[in-house]
Amino acid sequence: NEAAVSKGLCRVLAGLADADTIFALSSGHGRCGVAVVRISGSAAATALRCMVGLGNQLPPPRTALLRSITDPHSKEVLDRGLVLWFPAPHSFTGEDSVEFHIHGGPAVITAVLQALGSVPGMRPADAGEFTRRAFHAGKLDLTEVEGLGDLIHAETEAQRRQALRQMSGELGRLYQDWSHRLKRTLAHVEAFIDFSEDELIEEGVLDQVDISVCDLQAEIEQHLKDERRGERLRSGVHVVIAGATNAGKSSLLNTLCQRPAAIVSPIAGTTRDVVESALDIGGFPVLLSDTAGLRDSPDLVEQEGVRRARERYREGANQNNFLTIQLISVQFKSTQPERNSMLVKQDSRCLLVLNKTDLLPEAHREELNLELRRVSGLPPVCLISCQTNEGLKDFLTVCGDPLSGAPTLTQARHRAHLQQCVAALAQYRQYRDSDLALAAEGVRLALTSLGRITGRVGAEEILDIIFKDFCIGK
Ligand SMILES: Nc1nc2c(c(=O)[nH]1)N(C=O)[C@@H](CNc1ccc(C(=O)N[C@@H](CCC(=O)O)C(=O)O)cc1)CN2
Ligand SMILES: Nc1nc2c(ncn2[C@@H]2O[C@H](COP(=O)(O)OP(=O)(O)OP(=O)(O)O)[C@@H](O)[C@H]2O)c(=O)[nH]1
Numbered sequence: 001n002e003a004a005v006s007k008g009l010c011r012v013l014a015g016l017a018d019a020d021t022i023f024a025l026s027s028g029h030g031r032c033g034v035a036v037v038r039i040s041g042s043a044a045a046t047a048l049r050c051m052v053g054l055g056n057q058l059p060p061p062r063t064a065l066l067r068s069i070t071d072p073h074s075k076e077v078l079d080r081g082l083v084l085w086f087p088a089p090h091s092f093t094g095e096d097s098v099e100f101h102i103h104g105g106p107a108v109i110t111a112v113l114q115a116l117g118s119v120p121g122m123r124p125a126d127a128g129e130f131t132r133r134a135f136h137a138g139k140l141d142l143t144e145v146e147g148l149g150d151l152i153h154a155e156t157e158a159q160r161r162q163a164l165r166q167m168s169g170e171l172g173r174l175y176q177d178w179s180h181r182l183k184r185t186l187a188h189v190e191a192f193i194d195f196s197e198d199e200l201i202e203e204g205v206l207d208q209v210d211i212s213v214c215d216l217q218a219e220i221e222q223h224l225k226d227e228r229r230g231e232r233l234r235s236g237v238h239v240v241i242a243g244a245t246n247a248g249k250s251s252l253l254n255t256l257c258q259r260p261a262a263i264v265s266p267i268a269g270t271t272r273d274v275v276e277s278a279l280d281i282g283g284f285p286v287l288l289s290d291t292a293g294l295r296d297s298p299d300l301v302e303q304e305g306v307r308r309a310r311e312r313y314r315e316g317a318n319q320n321n322f323l324t325i326q327l328i329s330v331q332f333k334s335t336q337p338e339r340n341s342m343l344v345k346q347d348s349r350c351l352l353v354l355n356k357t358d359l360l361p362e363a364h365r366e367e368l369n370l371e372l373r374r375v376s377g378l379p380p381v382c383l384i385s386c387q388t389n390e391g392l393k394d395f396l397t398v399c400g401d402p403l404s405g406a407p408t409l410t411q412a413r414h415r416a417h418l419q420q421c422v423a424a425l426a427q428y429r430q431y432r433d434s435d436l437a438l439a440a441e442g443v444r445l446a447l448t449s450l451g452r453i454t455g456r457v458g459a460e461e462i463l464d465i466i467f468k469d470f471c472i473g474k
Contacts, residue, residue: 021047022125022133023116025109026473032104037112038473040130043121044096045085051115052083059085069100071115078111079103093130094137128470132463135455142455142466143172146411149470150234158283162233166410172454174223178216179450182443185212189428189440210432213443217425220418223409230408231415232321236285240312243327245269245293248355251386252327253277253290262290269297272305274312281396324350330360330368351382353395358385414453421449 021041027034039047045058050072059065064082071078082101091097102108116122131148134140140148147166154160165171188209196203241249245268253262257277263270275290291312292305316322360368369381382398384391409415427442451457 021122022129023047023113023122024125024130024473025113026099026130027104031106035102035104035109037100037102037109037116038092038125038130039098039100039116039122040091040093040095040125040133041121042096043119044098047116047119047122048083048085048098050119058087059083061085061087061090064101069102069112069115071111072119078115079108089137092139093133094139095133125472126467127472128467128474131470131474132467135463141169141172141176143175143414143453144169145455145466147171148474149466150410152471152474156280156283156285158233159285161283162230162408162410171408171410171414175450175453178220179447179454179456181212181216182447182450185209185216186440186443186447189436189443193436193440206432210429213425213428217422220422220425224415224418224422226408228321228409228415230410231412233284233408234410235321236287237321237323238287238289238316238319239323239325240289240291240316241325241327242291242309242313243293243325244329244332245295247293247327247329247332248386249290249293249327250275252325252353252355252384253288255386255389255392256281256288269293269295269299269302269305272301272308274308322349326350326352328352328354330354330356351398353382353384355384355386357383357390358388417449417453421446424449 019042021039021043023037023039025035026038027036048054048058051069052067053070054067062084064084066080067083068077069079069081069083070076079102081103082099084099084101086092086097086099088094088096100112102112113124117124128149131140131145135142135145144167147163147168150163151160151167154163188205192205192209241252243249246266250262250264250271253275254260254264257279261277262275269292271290271292273292277288279286279288289312291309292302294306294309297303297306313324316324354368357365365383369383373381382391382395384395409418424442424445427445428439429442431439431442448457455463
């Protein structure tokens, strides 16, 4: 009972906290031309009235006015800036909101924030609190909130595009559509359970349900089969260049990052340390590593380099955002160690690239390509030359894996819920003939899993996780 009381108390306190009016600097910190201070909550109008001379009226909604902004107590003018009034519910948060667009000097910002803090009922916002309020007001679903968070962190074009699509509700709509279909399906199953004995409902209804469940499961499974492209784009890809000594690994790194980051020399075994460079390849954020060429060497320093290279491949084997470029020189045939240096485990996350094509007569290319496939068992082979830059464009296209039209899964969280959804649909199919109540429960579970993605179910527990990456003022 005590626990219940304290839980209730917490909820009341949380309710009170939510009733606060919050304010924050929404533009970035540091000197800037214009800074935006946002205010949201029931006291927003009060703050506006006591800091801006407006007479008796509030300004027309969503219209910028140039006004003096004053301290509510001393009446001193703090700045002259633009003032906007967004009455509820037509604001970002859905609450009464005000914006001050002021000059970006640190002293101006501090003075305005201090003045706001002195207005009763106002407090500084926590990180992500404006967006949290927008979520609670139903302005955004969780996938849109996540999209917004990603947009703020986006560093490359492809990241920006993916985040914007998600923020605009593309992914949310897909999950919402699946939810609606499942709800209809569940209604049919429940109707069948309730009414079939009275023969008020025909047998065919369940066949229809079977088809819907099957179709949906297939669609979700297809959506899951994306090789985690969306997630990779979100978090970036780690690419390691592997291969024998002198294959041209350092040359490739230098060509891609357009600066002499790694030492290139005709002496085999030049690279020892792992050399890293952050790149933007076709909009994908990529961390590229050059490693020591794999070979047995009596040189102690080179042995350490080879050990570090192997360690890097091993680390990568367990990460899903890891790609290996297996680089091979066209001269590989003549050198047995090159063959030995090929990575043992080769899969779709390993790209076979053939370097130094400038040394290869045109007529020999196809032959070599075939030979390579035979030796490596890998399908796509890119042919490039770091000397002439031939083939690099095609190589980047293959690497860049540009975004296709369909909305992509972007978060491991979504994947987990979708997998639960598929498992629950399988439960329907398993019990459909033996125990229809249990089968219906499967459909209900599947619906719950989908609801968790958009935050219609059990949002509170994950809100804190999502918002921890948000900045203050967002
Ligand atoms: N100055 C300023 N710029 C900004 C924001 C902001 O809050 N302030 N944003 C903050 O993220 C982004 C824009 N997002 C916004 C989203 C919704 C509404 C809004 O007022 N929505 C109302 C009315 C919609 C309409 O008129 O169509 C609503 O949803 O009811 C405002 C900004 C980026 N730029
Ligand atoms: N002709 C030709 N030579 C190349 C090409 N790419 C690299 N080379 C030369 O091949 C030699 C080895 O290049 P590196 O980039 O140092 O090779 P690496 O794989 O990093 O070598 P290690 O550090 O020994 O593992 C250098 O002399 C390069 O100039 C190419 O496309 N064509």
